[in-house]
Amino acid sequence: MKSIVTFAEQRDGKLRRPSLEAVSEARRVADAMGGAQVEAVVIGAGSGALAAELGHYGADVVHVFDAAELAHYATEVWARALGQVIGEVKPAAVLIPFTAMGKDLAPRVAAATGAGLVSDCSALAVKDGKLEARRAVYSGKAFATVRWSGEPQMATLRANVFSLATPDTSRAAKTVARTVDAASRAKVTAVNAAAGGKLELTEAQTIVSGGRGMKGPEHFHLVEDLAAAFGAAVGASRAIVDAGWVDHHIQVGQTGKTVSPNLYIACGISGAIQHLAGMSSSRIIVAINKDGDAPIFKVANYGILGDAFEVMPKLTEAAKAYFAAKG
Amino acid sequence: MKIIVCVKQVPDTETRIRINPEGNGIVDQDVNWVVSPYDEFAIEEALRIKEAKGGEVVLVSLGPDRAQTALRNGLAMGADSAVHLKDAAFDAADTMGVAKALAAAIKGIGGADLVLTGQQGVGGDHSQVPGLLAGLLDLPQVTMAIKIELGEGKATVTREIEGASEVWETALPAVISAQKGLNEPRYASLKGIMAAKKKAIDVKDAAALGLAAADLAPLTTVASLELPPARPAVRMIDGDPETQARELLRLLHEEAKVI
Ligand SMILES: Cc1cc2nc3c(=O)[nH]c(=O)nc-3n(C[C@H](O)[C@H](O)[C@H](O)COP(=O)(O)OP(=O)(O)OC[C@H]3O[C@@H](n4cnc5c(N)ncnc54)[C@H](O)[C@@H]3O)c2cc1C
Numbered sequence: 001m002k003s004i005v006t007f008a009e010q011r012d013g014k015l016r017r018p019s020l021e022a023v024s025e026a027r028r029v030a031d032a033m034g035g036a037q038v039e040a041v042v043i044g045a046g047s048g049a050l051a052a053e054l055g056h057y058g059a060d061v062v063h064v065f066d067a068a069e070l071a072h073y074a075t076e077v078w079a080r081a082l083g084q085v086i087g088e089v090k091p092a093a094v095l096i097p098f099t100a101m102g103k104d105l106a107p108r109v110a111a112a113t114g115a116g117l118v119s120d121c122s123a124l125a126v127k128d129g130k131l132e133a134r135r136a137v138y139s140g141k142a143f144a145t146v147r148w149s150g151e152p153q154m155a156t157l158r159a160n161v162f163s164l165a166t167p168d169t170s171r172a173a174k175t176v177a178r179t180v181d182a183a184s185r186a187k188v189t190a191v192n193a194a195a196g197g198k199l200e201l202t203e204a205q206t207i208v209s210g211g212r213g214m215k216g217p218e219h220f221h222l223v224e225d226l227a228a229a230f231g232a233a234v235g236a237s238r239a240i241v242d243a244g245w246v247d248h249h250i251q252v253g254q255t256g257k258t259v260s261p262n263l264y265i266a267c268g269i270s271g272a273i274q275h276l277a278g279m280s281s282s283r284i285i286v287a288i289n290k291d292g293d294a295p296i297f298k299v300a301n302y303g304i305l306g307d308a309f310e311v312m313p314k315l316t317e318a319a320k321a322y323f324a325a326k327g
Numbered sequence: 328m329k330i331i332v333c334v335k336q337v338p339d340t341e342t343r344i345r346i347n348p349e350g351n352g353i354v355d356q357d358v359n360w361v362v363s364p365y366d367e368f369a370i371e372e373a374l375r376i377k378e379a380k381g382g383e384v385v386l387v388s389l390g391p392d393r394a395q396t397a398l399r400n401g402l403a404m405g406a407d408s409a410v411h412l413k414d415a416a417f418d419a420a421d422t423m424g425v426a427k428a429l430a431a432a433i434k435g436i437g438g439a440d441l442v443l444t445g446q447q448g449v450g451g452d453h454s455q456v457p458g459l460l461a462g463l464l465d466l467p468q469v470t471m472a473i474k475i476e477l478g479e480g481k482a483t484v485t486r487e488i489e490g491a492s493e494v495w496e497t498a499l500p501a502v503i504s505a506q507k508g509l510n511e512p513r514y515a516s517l518k519g520i521m522a523a524k525k526k527a528i529d530v531k532d533a534a535a536l537g538l539a540a541a542d543l544a545p546l547t548t549v550a551s552l553e554l555p556p557a558r559p560a561v562r563m564i565d566g567d568p569e570t571q572a573r574e575l576l577r578l579l580h581e582e583a584k585v586i
Contacts, residue, residue: 016489073493075458075468100488104470107455110423111462116546117422119453137552138353138450141344145551149544185467186497189483193491200489206585230586248508249487254340254449255364255507263585274340280555284583286575287561301583302575303561310568318572322586 002036004029005091005152007082008054008062009101011073013046017164017203018097020057022157024165025124026095027058032126039063039089040173043081045071048177055173057165062173065180072188073101079108081180086113091152093131095124098156099202106156115154118146120258122161122281131155139254139277159202160260161281194249199233201250206263209235209252209279213268213289213308217245222312223267229319235259235279237269253278268308271296288312328382328477330373331439332406333429333456335448336390336397337363350551362397365445367512368505372475373443374405375510380477383407385439387432389417389425395528402523403515410436414532421545422451426459428543431536433464439500441482446471446504457504467501473508 006026008019023040030036040059042050044066051062065081078101086094086109094109096102098120110117122143123134131153133146201207208230210223220240227234235252236245252259254274264282269275271287271294279285280299287300288308297303304311338344339359347354362370373384386401388394389412398409412428420428433442442464447454454470461468473492474485477499484495487506497503515523533543562578564571579586 075461079462100471100486103454104458104468107422107426107458108462108468110455111426111459114546117453117455118547119455132550136555137452138338138344139340139452140555142346142353143553143555144549145553146547147550148547150546186469186495186501188493189496190494191491192494202489251507263579263583277340280558284579284585285558286579297561297563299558300561301559302578303563304571304575305563306568306571311571314568314572315575318569318576322576322580 002033003039003089003091004036005039005041005086005089005094006059007094007096007102007105008040008042008050009097009099010042010044010047010050013049015050015053016097016099018099018102018157018159020164021159021162022095022097023054023057023059025157025162027165029093029095029124029126029131033092033129036092037061039085039091041082041085043070043078048175051173051175053167055171056167056169058171059173062175063178064175065178067179067182069182072191074184074187075104075108076184076186077180077182078105079112081178082109083112084178084180086152094152094154096154096156098158102156106154110154113152115152116148116150117154117156118148119156120158121155122158124155136281139273140280141273158258158260160205201233201235201252201257201259204233204259204261206230206232207235207252207259207261208232208265208267209237209269210240210267211237211269212239214240219309220245222308226265226267226312226316226319229316229323231323232265237275266296266300267312269296270294271299328376328380328441329385329439330376330382330441330443331385331387331433331436332366332369332373332401333442333444333460334366334370334386334388334397334401335363335445336360336388336394337448337450340449346552346554351549352552360393360396362400363445363449365447365449365505365507368507368509369443369445370401370404370406371510371512372505374513376441376477385410385436387412387429389428398528399523400515402526403519404513405519408526409528411528411530412536413530416533416540416543419545420543421547422453422455423459423546424543426456426463428533428536428538429456430460430463431538432531435531435536441499442466442502444502444504446506457502461502464502467497468503469495469497469501470504471506472503473506475503475509
């Protein structure tokens with residue numbers, strides 16, 4: 001029977017949202033291939049507890065590598081584990097989330113299994129039983145349709161683009177307990193959470209970003225306040241990262257994060273091509289800018305031509321009232 | 328300490344992209360080619376390590392003739408020598424083919440204590456070559472490094488992940504890929520540019536790397552390339568800031584349905 005293998009990334013005993021998106025997509029691909037089996041792979045100490053949830057999202061079989069020595073991600077070990085399953089199951093396709101972990105892991109697995117790998121896909125289709133991927137290239141200035149010449153067809157999936165299946169708690173997956181040699185030449189010795197435990201940009205449904213139009217770091221709270229009102233993550237343009245107002249890990253764009261939220265609000269950002277590269281696949285874009293010719297208005301769905309210092313506090317107030325009324 | 332840095336020449340991000348008549352690639356003409364920005368971080372890091380610990384920095388680039396300009400840029404920054412992998416057979420190679428050629432070249436020059444790459448090549452944005460290379464060379468890897476500290480036969484590397492950073496310890500040799508934040512690349516000095524002209528670039532084709540056509544047969548191919556779908560025209564919201572704010576929320580709720 002044909003199968004689709006999907007890697008379910010977990011951290012701290014929780015499945016990450018991009019993993020659930022990947023399982024959901026694997027289910028859709030499997031169904032489109034005429035009823036292939038979805039085989040999820042979950043690795044890590046305590047990961048056995050996550051098998052049921054993977055079943056709810058569409059996995060038929062969950063391969064579990066649950067051992068105390070698998071407390072931290074290690075490329076070589078995870079690649080060995082995933083390679084073991086791929087070697088046995090011989091899947092038609094392998095789907096991996098394009099997260100920091102998936103980005104690190106997928107090529108290593110491709111090298112070991114000889115699979116063709118297509119990165120950062122934003123859509124998959126099944127044509128004549130084979131996969132076809134769509135992905136952004138040249139900073140989103142073009143889209144490529146890519147095909148594989150053999151199997152397994154391995155793809156990494158951009159976060160926040162593939163929709164989540166509605167979990168079906170009556171679905172139960174079969175679990176297969178597995179073991180792997182945990183020896184690795186490169187090891188994680190510490191994990192330091194970013195300050196403030198802030199919302200992760202690449203997984204956020206709403207992002208409020210600020211740019212040089214905010215004039216100085218002392219005004220950046222306007223961006224943070226607006227983000228808080230929307231329950232959004234905070235992003236930034238490179239100009240203000242380079243100026244040292246904010247940390248690089250919130251930079252959006254070509255040399256920062258690529259994000260695809262439902263809603264992206266750009267405040268005082270001109271919309272340089274390198275910034276657009278990181279956010280133009282957002283579903284709805286709002287631009288607040290005092291220059292009507294700013295390129296950001298070319299990609300925006302809604303535009304407010306005005307002074308961010310006047311508009312943002314009003315929008316924060318209105319959003320607070322809106323979300324309070326909504327409950 | 329011998330450090331090999333893999334360098335890719337890519338279109339400047341400002342370049343307007345034109346799609347070729349076959350509809351599966353871009354028109355190469357009128358493109359301004361530059362060293363991929365992440366590779367500049369890798370070159371800079373290699374030079375800093377060399378300056379601190381001594382050693383040699385070798386650049387490797389796969390590409391057509393123009394790739395030599397990228398190599399000259401790196402040599403002008405201070406790298407010692409360069410290898411240019413050039414063959415018409417590489418034209419259709421995918422990421423795996425490129426990684427195989429780079430791996431063969433690295434083996435051909437006797438390996439290294441450290442292989443540095445950018446975390447992705449701008450344009451293709453695959454983020455594959457570092458992991459493929461490490462896999463093919465059977466070396467440990469740490470990707471997206473924002474800090475590298477070398478010890479005896481090992482390196483401590485900080486890597487960026489979602490909402491956190493990880494500290495890794497890896498045995499050397501290893502493949503490490505550079506993320507923005509690792510360093511600020513230097514500009515080549517006039518002296519460096521002059522010196523680079525005299526440095527050797529060793530050109531190797533597929534046969535010299537021991538690669539046959541079958542090794543380079545692509546596993547993935549771009550069937551077509553299209554310009555992105557046009558976004559609908561922007562809807563400007565008028566009024567005083569308070570009205571604009573309320574109207575925007577209404578539209579986001581009723582029309583866009585995102586809140
Ligand atoms: C290789 C390379 C990689 C790059 N990578 C990135 C990247 O990853 N991300 C990124 O963002 N950039 C990147 N850049 C930089 C990019 O080219 C731009 O310089 C940058 O995005 C500009 O940031 P900005 O929009 O905040 O600033 P500016 O371009 O200066 O724009 C400021 C905007 O604020 C508006 N403004 C000013 N005052 C107000 C006010 N009171 N109210 C409302 N609006 C106001 C102005 O009209 C203007 O449109 C890269 C550049 C290069 C060369």
